[in-house]
Amino acid sequence: MADLRINFAGIESPNPFWLASAPPTNSGYQVQRAFEAGWGGAVWKTLGDPILNVTSRFAAVSFNGQKVAGFNNIELITDRPLEVNLKEIYETKKLFPNHAIIASLMVAPSQEKWHEIVKRVEDAGVDGLELNFGCPHGMAERGMGSASGQVPELVEKQTYWAKEAAKTPVIVKLTPNITDITVTAEAAVNGGADAISMINTINSLAGVDIDSWNTIPHVGGKGAHGGYCGPAVKPIALHMVGECARNPLIPIPISGIGGISNWQNAVEFLLMGATGVQVCTAAMHHGFRIVEDMIEGLDHYLDDKGIASVMDLVGKSVVKYSDWGNLDLNYKIVAKINADVCINCNKCHIACEDTSHQCIDMLKDLAGNSQLKVREEDCVGCNLCSIVCPVDGAIDMIEIPSGLPPMTWNERQAALGVASCDSEK
Numbered sequence: 196m197a198d199l200r201i202n203f204a205g206i207e208s209p210n211p212f213w214l215a216s217a218p219p220t221n222s223g224y225q226v227q228r229a230f231e232a233g234w235g236g237a238v239w240k241t242l243g244d245p246i247l248n249v250t251s252r253f254a255a256v257s258f259n260g261q262k263v264a265g266f267n268n269i270e271l272i273t274d275r276p277l278e279v280n281l282k283e284i285y286e287t288k289k290l291f292p293n294h295a296i297i298a299s300l301m302v303a304p305s306q307e308k309w310h311e312i313v314k315r316v317e318d319a320g321v322d323g324l325e326l327n328f329g330c331p332h333g334m335a336e337r338g339m340g341s342a343s344g345q346v347p348e349l350v351e352k353q354t355y356w357a358k359e360a361a362k363t364p365v366i367v368k369l370t371p372n373i374t375d376i377t378v379t380a381e382a383a384v385n386g387g388a389d390a391i392s393m394i395n396t397i398n399s400l401a402g403v404d405i406d407s408w409n410t411i412p413h414v415g416g417k418g419a420h421g422g423y424c425g426p427a428v429k430p431i432a433l434h435m436v437g438e439c440a441r442n443p444l445i446p447i448p449i450s451g452i453g454g455i456s457n458w459q460n461a462v463e464f465l466l467m468g469a470t471g472v473q474v475c476t477a478a479m480h481h482g483f484r485i486v487e488d489m490i491e492g493l494d495h496y497l498d499d500k501g502i503a504s505v506m507d508l509v510g511k512s513v514v515k516y517s518d519w520g521n522l523d524l525n526y527k528i529v530a531k532i533n534a535d536v537c538i539n540c541n542k543c544h545i546a547c548e549d550t551s552h553q554c555i556d557m558l559k560d561l562a563g564n565s566q567l568k569v570r571e572e573d574c575v576g577c578n579l580c581s582i583v584c585p586v587d588g589a590i591d592m593i594e595i596p597s598g599l600p601p602m603t604w605n606e607r608q609a610a611l612g613v614a615s616c617d618s619e620k
């Protein structure tokens with residue numbers, strides 16, 4: 196069996212699968228059951244001054260029969276008294292000393308408030324702190340959550356205040372509701388953060404009921420924007436993790452969050468630079484036991500690849516992730532339709548004809564049967580036909596040697612003596 200243990204900024208965990216700060220980590224009862232099920236760590240539901248919540252709070256977007264393709268919420272931080280949470284954190288840590296318990300914190304942007312809460316949660320025995328600068332709804336009117344997480348100066352200052360009081364590692368959880376997440380990530384680094392986590396939820400409105408004209412969800416006929424998460428946000432989260440992982444000004448560990456539903460998703464985040472992952476929506480959709488498959492799948496994957504420790508996976512794809520200007524303009528692939536697998540549904544032809552480069556011809560063979568064929572010289576290798584094809588293996592994208600040496604846009608511009616606006620970061 197491979198070694199699944201991680202060391203995340205000094206926080207030890209039996210495996211890289213943590214529950215994110217959210218309803219699944221609301222109480223000692225839940226976190227203890229999660230640890231029994233196999234989760235390696237839990238970021239407690241955000242602590243702060245207890246708040247009032249509204250009903251309803253959640254909505255989901257289903258797509259083509261897939262329930263909860265995306266999940267939207269307008270829930271705030273914990274509505275339980277701080278003393279109760281601290282007592283349950285203490286008890287849970289005593290029962291599970293080898294599991295990671297992280298306290299998620301959100302307080303008003305004042306040095307005194309940060310010092311006070313850091314001290315209180317550390318006295319309860321947490322292994323680390325996660326500063327929640329990310330929840331996009333509610334709290335903003337109080338200057339908290341993403342209202343402060345969108346302002347680099349506030350991220351830096353509050354991280355610094357938390358670090359002044361902290362004895363355990365400080366993780367800064369970033370909001371995706373910003374143009375360039377590396378700016379706030381750098382602010383966290385400048386404030387002394389030991390690690391960053393991303394992403395919190397994305398500003399969203401799940402839908403509008405076309406009969407009642409109410410928003411979805413609504414509170415007595417009125418709605419407000421919420422935070423989006425679940426499988427739909429995974430590509431956005433993965434991009435943000437990758438951008439931070441490849442940025443030399445952000446040399447601290449990353450906890451990857453956003454749409455992670457299985458071990459394969461987790462491996463993607465690890466490869467793209469995350470040292471561990473956090474999960475919320477998938478646990479809310481399927482329950483704590485999904486972690487069993489995650490652990491087993493990751494273990495088999497590492498064994499199959501001959502990798503001894505999960506830590507050896509971290510960041511292996513980062514060198515393969517760059518700017519557009521560094522891609523080889525002479526690399527060429529074209530579509531190849533496998534006639535013996537193709538069912539002649541013509542979806543590829545329609546997609547190519549209507550919306551791409553009109554290079555898939557409908558031919559008739561001698562028996563009068565229709566056949567689809569790619570005119571390679573006109574194919575731009577965009578992948579669209581293989582994306583819309585409903586049959587696995589019916590369309591392959593194959594490499595055509597161009598006979599030319601690799602040449603990127605940046606190299607081309609440099610050779611021409613023209614400055615490029617997309618130079619190597």
Ligand SMILES: Cc1cc2nc3c(=O)[nH]c(=O)nc-3n(C[C@H](O)[C@H](O)[C@H](O)COP(=O)(O)O)c2cc1C
Pocket residue numbers: 215216217218240241266267268270271272273299327329330368394395396424425426428452453454455473474475476477
């Ligand atoms: C109902 C709900 C409540 C949440 N509450 C918190 C919270 O209190 N603190 C926090 O940092 N993130 C909170 N989150 C965000 C999650 O921790 C996580 O960042 C986000 O859901 C993305 O992960 P996922 O796609 O696995 O759900 C909440 C998410 C949901 C769905």
